[in-house]
Amino acid sequence: MxxxxxxxxxxxxxxxxxxxxxxxxxxxxxxxxxxxxxxxEQTGLPLLAQQVGAKVLHSPFYTCPLRAGCPVTVTVHDATFFTEPEHYDKTRRTFFRSAIKTSLRRASRVIVPSKATRDELIRLLDADPTVIDVAYHGVDQTAFHVPTEEEKARVRARLGLGDSGYVAFLGAKEPRKNVPNLIRGWSRAVTDLPDPPALVVAGGQGHDDDIDRAVAEVPAHLRLLRPGYLRYADLPGFLGGALVAAYPSYGEGFGLPILEAMACGTPVLTTPRLSLPEVGGDAVGYTTEDPDRIATDLRDLLQDEQRRITLAKAGFDRAKEFTWDSSAEVHIAAWRRAAE
Known part of the structure; x- marks a missing residue:
């Protein structure tokens, strides 16, 4: 092809x-x-597809040309614009809701990253299940691997952590990711521990104003770091060096951050919302979105070393089941069906 x-x-x-x-x-x-x-995308892209002789045009992010001149496939990454509308501003919510509805009507095939997303599209938008293909994301086992002690030490040194333990979050700072309640839950979980682990919230800045309010509530003796983007080469050391990778999201179309942490041999604490149990299965710990429950579940996990070891091994083994080769095979099959 x-x-x-x-x-x-x-x-x-x-x-x-x-x-x-x-x-x-x-x-x-x-x-x-x-x-x-x-x-x-509506005018120039169809012309370009015609020039290169495309038999199928794939749009990888919700939207697609209305008149492409050939069959169109489109990836709809999640349905949270419908299930969690309060976590998006009005303009973004309105645009993506319209784009998803249009793509479901126009596309020959729709590719989604989880059964949960497929089921939500069917339930909420009466999507045709016969044209939806589930292609799980994969994880690059070379890029995301169990780090060496040297890799862990390099990240700790860059973050100024020394030998201190820490809880890791890696992702966008969107309201749906629930970072403010993670900060509040972590603070309550560790505040009276003799050697409280830090919380490191890494990733892009995003647009969740409540994060600053949560940060202001953190007691002075606790350490919270917000380093922004980390170097790609440092991600295994960052994730794999954490006591726990915490991701208490309100819901994900797939939940790639927890899979990447699992591949790095890190025990994960997340929520059983939408696709996250599809990815984590029995190999991760679960909590809720509430800060008090996060505090209880995070503290229990931090104080149970054997459970962290068990989850780390189970998560690492489960992560091997998600490969980009398998994802590519589903995409190619969908494109062939669309072309036919």
Missing amino acids: DLAVVALRTDAERYSRMLPRAEVVAAPAAVAHRPARLAW
């Missing part, structure tokens, strides 16, 4: 290196801005 990838000009060289057998086409410079990109 021949592959042509359309990318922003800033990404074209990187995709050319990653996909040496693909034809990588740089989109016009103007589409770097979202409004122009959305407009070009």
